[in-house]
Amino acid sequence: MEFSLLGPIAVTTGSAELALGPAKRRSVLALLLLQPNTTVPLEQLIDSLWEEEPPEHARTVVQGHVSRLRATLAEGGAEAYGIELATHGSAYLLRLPEELIDAHRFGELVALARPEAAPADAVPLLREALGLWRGPALTGTVTSPPFAAAAHALEERRLTAVEALGRAHGTLGEHEQAAAILYSAAVNHPLREGLIAGLMRALFHTGRQSDALEWFHRTRRLLNEELGVDPGERLRGAYEEILRAEAAGGGRTGAAKPASGARGTGGPSGGTPSSGTPSGDGRSGTSGDGRSATGSGARPVDGTARAPVQGSAGTDDARGDAGAPDSDGTRQGTPADGRGGSGSGRTGASPRLLPRPPARFLGREDQLAALTTVLTDGTTGESPLAVVAGPAGVGKTACAVQWAHLYAGSFPDGQLFADLRGFGEGDEAAPAEILGDFLLALGTPPEQVPSSAQAASALFRSLVAERRLLVVLDNARSSAQVRPLLPGGPHCATVVTSRSRLDGLVATDWARPVGLQTLGHEEGAALLGAMLGPDRVAEDPAAARELVDLCDGLPLALRAAAAQLTARPRWRLARLAAALRDERRRLALLSAEDTGIAAALRMSVARLSADDARLLSALATSADGHLNASLAAALAGYDPERTQDGLDRLTEMHLVDEEATDVYTISTLTQLFARDERGEGGESGTGGTGDGS
Known part of the structure; x- marks a missing residue:
């Protein structure tokens, strides 16, 4: 109602x-x-x-x-x-x-x-x-x-x-829009001096000096005739400002650099209506990312938080020293200015939307340390942003969520989490949908959630501008999907996970990439030991190493293998390794109910263009998964330029890896999946994005 x-x-x-x-x-x-x-x-x-x-x-x-x-x-x-x-x-x-x-x-x-x-x-x-x-x-x-x-x-x-x-x-710097907005109001309220002064400035900055001065003289006459008074300070100030600028050789300044703290669009559109009335429809022309630099003058945060250290194999997680609570109940890693666990003093909801910590998380010390360096750097006065990128099943979500739990105490005003469904079943999540959830979590009544994504984004940034908030955006498809969801406050931090590198965020928002690679033999065996028990792995270390190889070192595939062995307690590791050697069965065996490597790869391939999907299928026919651009062009039947562009896109999506200049590799599991024209790879179950590890 x-x-x-x-x-x-x-x-x-x-x-x-x-x-x-x-x-x-x-x-x-x-x-x-x-x-x-x-x-x-x-x-x-x-x-x-x-x-x-x-x-x-x-x-x-x-x-x-x-x-x-x-x-x-x-x-x-x-x-x-x-x-x-x-x-x-x-x-x-x-x-x-x-x-x-x-x-x-x-x-x-x-x-x-x-x-x-x-x-x-x-x-x-x-x-x-x-x-x-x-x-x-x-x-x-x-x-x-x-x-x-x-x-x-x-x-x-x-x-x-x-x-x-x-x-x-x-x-x-959007003076055409300003003039269009102010004009109709000025016509209906010709004695409102502040309104006229704003219109005069907007007209002047679009090159319409004569129109601007005419508005002053018209208003001066009306004030004298109807009220018997002279123009006030605001109207007179605008008039004198325009005269001084004209004397100094001023004119159309709409293309000037926006004022400090604003991200402009590069100036208004050209053209001066012959009637002297402002042109344009008055709609917003905000910057491409819609964000404002609100961190100017903010007290920087000392980015000296300690990075997490590795937990022992078989433990619940990798918290170690960095995850241990201090005496006041907050985790270490809080920035050294002492504000970490005490809150910001702002009223309103402090949502805790993080999913549960990943089970049996271990390793990834370098990546957790890199996230700490990026996200606790308060020296720039900007809202830090990290992008955790890597292939399907490598554990991007787990790494981001693990870090978020370790450093939750550094963000006392809340932690937001959203699955953007960039590589999931169905359509990706619309920014307006996620912003609505965020605003509700922050205490905004449903009736006050704006209907437009742009207004909701602005309201979100305004609400969190002075808060210490962590935002985790999981499974993003593109930079454009992420930008409206970024907080602008200097004390907020954002972690984005994606199978794409999201180079656009690096270019426009100074995002810092944190790449995740597959696990080596030692780390992969440790993960198997954490899930199966160290004794079961220790009795056949050679088979454990082979399982890591057959799973391409992907945590998701190793967890699925561990699930198969957990369901069959009498099986030795060597028996599963023997079964996985059969390439016709491997993808099916590396599935567990609603998750699996085939399902994860299917979501990545589904986002490819038809040309890139055909190129990937051609690359899958390579004997050893190693090739250069010339061989790729020969396999696909594409010209060199078309092939190179396709390889670049596949590399960005982590379906192909560029080990060195013009040296590309495609993993065995990706080859097996791409060879199946139906995209099923013999998998017995379907569904799920499979990127939860």
Whole structure:
């Protein structure tokens, strides 16, 4: 159920609008909504409903309207929304969650926007706020002075938001958009000096100096004729600023570098309308990644956290010294400024969305240390970002989640986690879907979650700008999918996992790559020992080494092999190794119910173009999995340029590895999968992304 004051008075539930009746009944509701959760005396209602002397039966009329409103709200299911219209003596109280009122949501969105400090975030927030308006405020109420005053106050708040939106666009260097937004408001409010001043600056920066100066002289004449006053400081200041710039040889400056703290788009579009009115549709032209640099001037975090050390084989994880709690209950690895476990002092939810720590995690000391170095570096004043990349089944998710649990104490305002389904069954997760989940977890009421991805992204960044928050984005398909989900605060950190290198994030967001390789013989045998027991592995170390080779050193494949042996306690390791030597059965045996290496590879190959999939199938026919670009071109029947481009894409997706210049390798398991034109590889079970290890 939603209540509308910013336009015609209305109450909607679902897609239906409740019938509220005549103007006086709507006016009673409006007055109660203007003072929600506050008792409103009956006398105040009477005074507001009648401009002249109220009739003798006014009290009875108001009571009747309240009674009908109570019945209408009840029919609309008000109780389910926590809404109650109560009587308290000779006063009334409309009890409800204030976020159900559009004027309240408008005020909160405007309050979150910071046009100068974070203009790229402010633009979608302010647009979302102004989008709540459906016409003049309090339309449909009586025309008494109290309602006129309330409508005027709401209109002032709207104009303030319009001015702020114009300033945000101007800070981003988007002066065409600023002029388009401010123009219509200035026409309707020709004496509002702050609005005119903003329009003058926007017009000047688009090269329309004469239009800008004409607005000043027009407004000066109106002020003198209608109010008998001269222009105030804001209007006069804009006029003098333009004159000084002209004298200094200024002009169109829209392509200038955006102000500090903003990521601009490189300036407005060209063209000056012959009529002198601004062009453009006023839509946002935020930067490609939609983020704002809010870390300027923030106190840096000392990035001296200790990296985790390896746990012994067969232990639950690799926490070691770095994962041990200190005396105050926080983990070591907290940055040395002492803020790690004490929280940021901000109010609101502190979500803990991390999945459970990975079972029997061990090794990966270098990668965990690399994540620590990247994610606890507070010297840049920016929000650190790491990308954990590697082939399917290599353990990217496990590594990221392990680190997140080890250093959860360094992020007392919460840890967010989302599976982006970039390489899973069905469609990848839309940014708007993930942002909605994040905003709800951070305490945003469902009614206040913006419908557009851009506004939701801006609201997310605004909410976490001053928090110490960790965001783990798992299984990303592309950089574009990730960018709207990145927090902007300097005390936030983000870990992304993907089968792709996500070079775009490296280029635009200074992401630091942390690559994961397959396990060697010693590490692979240790993983088998952790899952099967060290004695079972120690009785046949040669077979353990062979199993690691047959599994290509992939943790996912080794875990599936361990599952087969766990289900068959009488089997020796050598028996499974013998079965896996049969290439026709290997992929099927390296599957365990809803997970397996074939399922994981299927998701990677499904994201390839038809040309790249054919190239991969051709590479799979290589005798030993080693080849160069010339041999690849011969196998695929492609020209050299087309082959090289395809090899680059397959390498980026970790389906092929470039060991040295023009030396490519394809793993045995990938070869086996690619040789099967159906993409089933003899696997007995299907489903699952298989990248959970």
